[in-house]
Amino acid sequence: MNDGTTTRDYDWWMLAIVAAICALGVVEIYSATHGSALAGMHMKQIRWLMIGIVLMFVLSRLDYHVIMDQAPILYIIGLIALTAVLLVGHTRFGAKRWIPVLGEFLQVSELVKLIIIIVLARFFAEVRTDELSLQDLIKAGLLVGIPLVLILKQPDLGTALVLMPMLIVGAFLAGLQWKHAAVIVLIGVMMLPVGWHFLKPYQKERVTSFLHPEEDAKGSGYQVLQSKIAVGSGGFWGKGFGKGSQNQLGYIPVRYSDFIMSAWAEEQGFKGVLLALGLYMALLLRLVQNAQRAKDRAGMFLVMGVTAALGFHVLVNVAMVIGAMPVTGIPLPLMSYGGSATLFVFLAIGLVMNVRLRRFVN
């Protein structure tokens, strides 16, 4: 505590928001699982939250400049871990994503997300020009591209996609030129059909069933339909805690994790959704505010990398729940049950705290 930071400097408002969101999550995980074979899951989630909070405080103590100093090494560690998980990883739910750590299975790609945030922040902080040159843009793209390909191999399209907004937001803040942006968008659109060929069959199915939900009765089209039924039948006021039939009778797929917003919306109605999304908006705006008040560009990029990742998670997950985006398997930060994902979010917030704590320090 002798590095000039004080406990008062923690963003207690943000922590309150985070705690509130976590509380909603625990409540809904309890409601979704208490009557089933999964009963007790909310306690496991609380355990993950506790570990997350501890890690957050630990990470916030270590000066982010020190962390970013090690970016190249972290990047190499990330690539090695991704390669390792492809070679010896544990296969669950049809994908190689897990390695055993301390008796639990952790998703390597969650850790890699954190590393990429740090690496990109370091890269963009070292860009000295006000406008981002094409050269630097391509370098940043390659930096993200290599782990992205490895993650796609697992396959984990969801996590791979999260890397994109980190890159885009970073580039944007580093002074991305509009002409470059236009060209990238153009190339991106032209590459879409090519990218289609690289999708796994189940990924293609998710996209087609998103575009034509009526043609897919039991697959992801069914999942989205059941989710929409849950959300829609909740109405404005909701069916009440523990009273959502879609939730309690198991019609909502993975109702305690990826589709937890569906269960929440059914039982708490639009008013509950308003509360939850309001909290997420407050969290994200608070993150941006922390970026604005960062001491230097390095801190700003770090915070905005976190903001991009969390914002993208919220957008893709919630849009999936209401059938506005295909099913990608991206959890809702802090509400969905899951060890790795929860730890990632708290570590990411730890980085943000880190930046905040040092905004007045020289």
Next chain:
Amino acid sequence: MSYWFRNDSRLPQERLAAASYVIVGMITLLLLGFWKLQVIDSDKYVVMAERNRVRSIPIIAPRGRMLDRDGRVLVDNYPSFSVLLLRDDMAAVEKNLPAIADGLGLQLDDLKEQLANTGALPKFQPIVIKPEATPADVAFIESHRADIPLLEMLMVHRRRYLPGGFMAHASGYVGEVSEKQIEDSNGKLRPGDFAGKSGLEREYNDLLVGTDGMRRVIVNSVGKEMGRLSQQEAIPGKQIQLTIDYDLQQIAEQGLGDKKGAVVALDPRTGEVLAFASHPAPDPNDFAVRISKEEWQRLNDDPGKPLLNRVTQAQIAPGSVFKIVMATAMLESKTPPENFTAFCPGYGVFYGQMHKCWVYGKKSHGVVNLHEAIVQSCDVFFYNVGMRMGIDTIAKYAKMLGLGERTGIDLPSEEPGLVPSEEWVQRVYHHKWYPGSTISVAIGQGSVMVTPIQVAYMIGGIASGGEFKQPHLLIKDSKEVPEKQVDLAENTVEQVTQGMYGVVNEPGGTGNSIRLQGIEFCGKSGTAQTMSYNAASRLGLGKGKNDGWFVGYAPRRNPEIVVAAVVEDTAEHGGTASGPVVRDIVKAYYDKKEKKGQGQTTVQYKHYDVDSVRSAAMQAAEEQKPGNGEDRETAKVEKVSNQKARP
């Protein structure tokens, strides 16, 4: 630490502010999405969630039982389980179909075909894929609830009939409703429902069917029942009491045995049908579950026509039984007059054609009057009567006595028989009536055709002095039974019934061998040729093929019971082929009545077991030995098709 970051504090504040707007915009868009689902379209999703949650399972109402006149159970039900296939999710159905077929022991192709056939029905309507679930099937369904959540079991009531086709043509049978019936029922019938397809089951279907109940339960996403919402009990169908007397029915069934034919017993005072048998008969228990296409085809193609209800649908030449019509017509029309006699040398020549009497070649009847002609069944006498009367007078009286039209018995698809007339020939064959044809009709051959129920109805009506009570199988108030009053002179009734008394009770009568001690048992035999003696000899079939009739009743006037029996394709003639079963039924009727009179209990509830009825029928068939041919009376009439009308 290298100072790569150089305390660079240039922050892109404008772009950071833009990021804030993007966040606000994103959250707003998401909220709009929720607003649409949860506020604008909420009602739609509430309905869908409810449809997910609630499953309606029908409670099948049992059909009403059928009792005999003494309250003994003839047709009842037993509980059974049907396997339902839920089709809301066709992709899952198609995926799991091989496993389902395998697990339930069904043919995959059959299952696919059934699915294709029911494709037009609403998806939420389950279909019955196996009507009679075995314990193994139940175990399969229960153990695969999670991975094959498409199967459901439904408790149903299956029909149980007495075994061996007992009374099968009267009771009829039930079957799964056809798609057309479902469409026509306005949602009352569902696939897998049963409805009467023939006989009483069909005639009184509306009485017998109950109203199905409904159980509404909460099911989870894998189809497991999680709770009950409401239950509407089924209302069982009405029980119906038949006029059938189980004891007499049993004698009728045993008497017919393996023979092809029909027996029907009526109480002419009320029109009540006491026994009703038609052989061969299918076992309706085979239809109670589901009949295979092959089995159905086999029944349809069977030359013995087991699906034909011979009592009401077999249209057979009456043979000499028709002489009762002729005698009545003669006495009523006085053409020829009552005291008319004819000389029978064993044959007669009419319109240039020789017509044999049944005694031809053995003896002659000599001079016969009406009474003797009835008793000895003299063909020549009635040839002469017919020639003098003419076809239209014959037709008039035949129709008056109930022939040529349906009796109106409470069974579906009764046949009217046929009474030929000049008008009929003109209408159907577009030529004039050949007077020579009248000669054949006069002894119940030619184109005249009757059903057994008509014969019993007619003889009962005549012996009751012209009071014709409509035959019926459902017990009802006798005032409600439609009645036809035919004006018959007292003398006519007396003479005709005396004749029929003589048939059984006078020496030389054609039914003399089956007379009953102490009972005024009367009757008339008839043997209609289906293949002439000559033709049969040429084909090496021996004596020829006949349809042998006997109609008997007691007592002589205002009878209590009349029994008509016919055996088809027999080498014997009516008296031998059909007489004994008629006699046995009449005798059993009186035995029972006597017991009742003595205050003994006659009505003992019998538990019918499969074997006793079946073995009794077999035994009866074995005991049936070929007759001795004494009272042979086949009219040796050559076919009249090439006959020319000559003055």
